[in-house]
Amino acid sequence: MQKKRITLKDIARETGVHVSTVSRALDPVERRTITEEVVKRIQAAADALGYRPNRIAAGLRTNRTMTVGVMIPDITNVIFPPILRGIESVLEPLGYASIIVNTDSDRDREIRLLDVLRDRGVDGIIHAAVLRSDPSISQAAQDGLPVVTLNRKVEFSEIPYVINDEDAGICQMLRHLQKLGHNRIAHIAGPQDLSTGQLRLAAFRRAADDLSIAVEEALIVTATRFDEVEGGRCLTTLLSAGKPFTAVLCANDRLALGAIEALRERGIDCPRDISVTGFNDMPFLDLIRPKLTTVRIQQHGAGRAAANILLQLMNDNADGVSLETVLPVELVVRESTAPAR
């Protein structure tokens, strides 16, 4: 079986000093308290024997596992991998590993997986939650576990969160459409039990109001999932409602793609007849025709931001962290929007 691992004891025996001395000599900060010559000898022996510290054992003692938990709805959703790389880019160099779990936006699964993470003694959690309410995570935070949420604010809690500026994104998009002469603008909203769906719908109403664009309730239809099929279905509903519109602002890219497809099937051209817009700017969008006009959100950056906040929390600098981090978004005008007919 597994070749016996070298432990502190082995290298203590080898160098004729005590394990604790070895431990100190190998600890970059404690090292200073040890005679330089001894440190050198120990270091040499450690290298020679191929010593690798056992983090498990250290963790048991220090109560720090150097592991963080990352909860996301579904890794298969293309917007999450970049976020994960962003997180990794700050945490990994510091020696942290992350355990990623997929909640499938399922409440029970989420609760169970949170327990899994706690059982494993993670030092903190980044929760790319989308569910609008999850008492378990607040409880965990209250118990003293460092938690940061991504994309969503947990109400009535002191949990720091990083979000994208959905409001600004929707507003910029509406302004863009308005400039193109659109004033009858439909909205395909996302699922209202997901934070992004709800936030973007609220932002739509607010922005329309600000820009003096009339919001017709019949021109707002809500998807049950963030996917192409639902985008198509919603567009069909919109069409059959009979109220005219010249543009449809969708709560995310996939809904928009589905909507465009549904238009095409009916011989309606996007953007000539109807403009369609997305949100997120997911990968591969520029391969799909017409190239979608959308709002680019920071993905890698959001991961980095969340990781940095978590680091502060884990290092007890909890006072210095700002509760809210809002990342700027960017309007990306491509081919799916054109002047209103």
Added chain:
Amino acid sequence: MQKKRITLKDIARETGVHVSTVSRALDPVERRTITEEVVKRIQAAADALGYRPNRIAAGLRTNRTMTVGVMIPDITNVIFPPILRGIESVLEPLGYASIIVNTDSDRDREIRLLDVLRDRGVDGIIHAAVLRSDPSISQAAQDGLPVVTLNRKVEFSEIPYVINDEDAGICQMLRHLQKLGHNRIAHIAGPQDLSTGQLRLAAFRRAADDLSIAVEEALIVTATRFDEVEGGRCLTTLLSAGKPFTAVLCANDRLALGAIEALRERGIDCPRDISVTGFNDMPFLDLIRPKLTTVRIQQHGAGRAAANILLQLMNDNADGVSLETVLPVELVVRESTAPAR
């Protein structure tokens, strides 16, 4: 800080028995050796106190962390998330968590990350390697660490691997093109330091030979990366070589998409003028026009297969495992192939 966790000791005190008794009562297999009534009392106390076992401590003792390492090139590559979900689908229900690391196909990073995983005491590793040679992983396997590779066979080793039937895929595709009347078929090969790139090129030569299709060296061009830009560049090279061809078989979907784009820019229509095929059947392909004819590989299934093999290895059933697992692939004919002109 963190609310004090309930330990075995707490529930021992509560029930008036010894910790070891509690430990046994809570272990599904050892439980049988304990009086039913006592088990019930302990269970009740555990539930009441909200006991959650500390896996770290258990791991230190048992030398099993119930954690596996998963090495992939880059989570951002859409073919990996489904693989990860496949792995998770078999491992997670059994109580395993996985630590995923991105190697970026970088040799040094790979070595370093392997050490990271070993330091964390993973019980086994699934290595979705693409680099053609990596001595470190063989060393790890030799040291007794259970290892399975995905997509690639490590030569001269006893490491079990699961691969897709690249040969069959390429062959079916060539036959499909042949049936459409193509006999001057180009190949845009993938990077030759990545296993898939190399395997598929070899398969191309072999299949062409089997089907009596002449292989013209000028019609084989090798990409340096698996992306659209390289696909476009390779197609340009092909075009400027002056040798006529009516179809181009690409080593993966992204190369194919880039190739189609490059054709379009020159006013050459796919599939009317030239047929183009991909490999992998990555997500979102059906949103891109023309819909790509490709070879569907099992992604989720590959993850599951690898996880199952790893399980056997970790449970010392090493004798029962087959060294090689070849998963079937499937030809998916869509719109990017048409009869040769």
Added chain:
DNA sequence: CTGAAAGCGCTAACAC
């Protein structure tokens, strides 16, 4: 059937 005790590998008081 249950208790006692040792120990996994490491760190952190406390001595010397």
Added chain:
DNA sequence: GTGTTAGCGCTTTCAG
């Protein structure tokens, strides 16, 4: 400066 000792929470002999 370095050694001693205790103990993190759990499992696992070995007694009883």
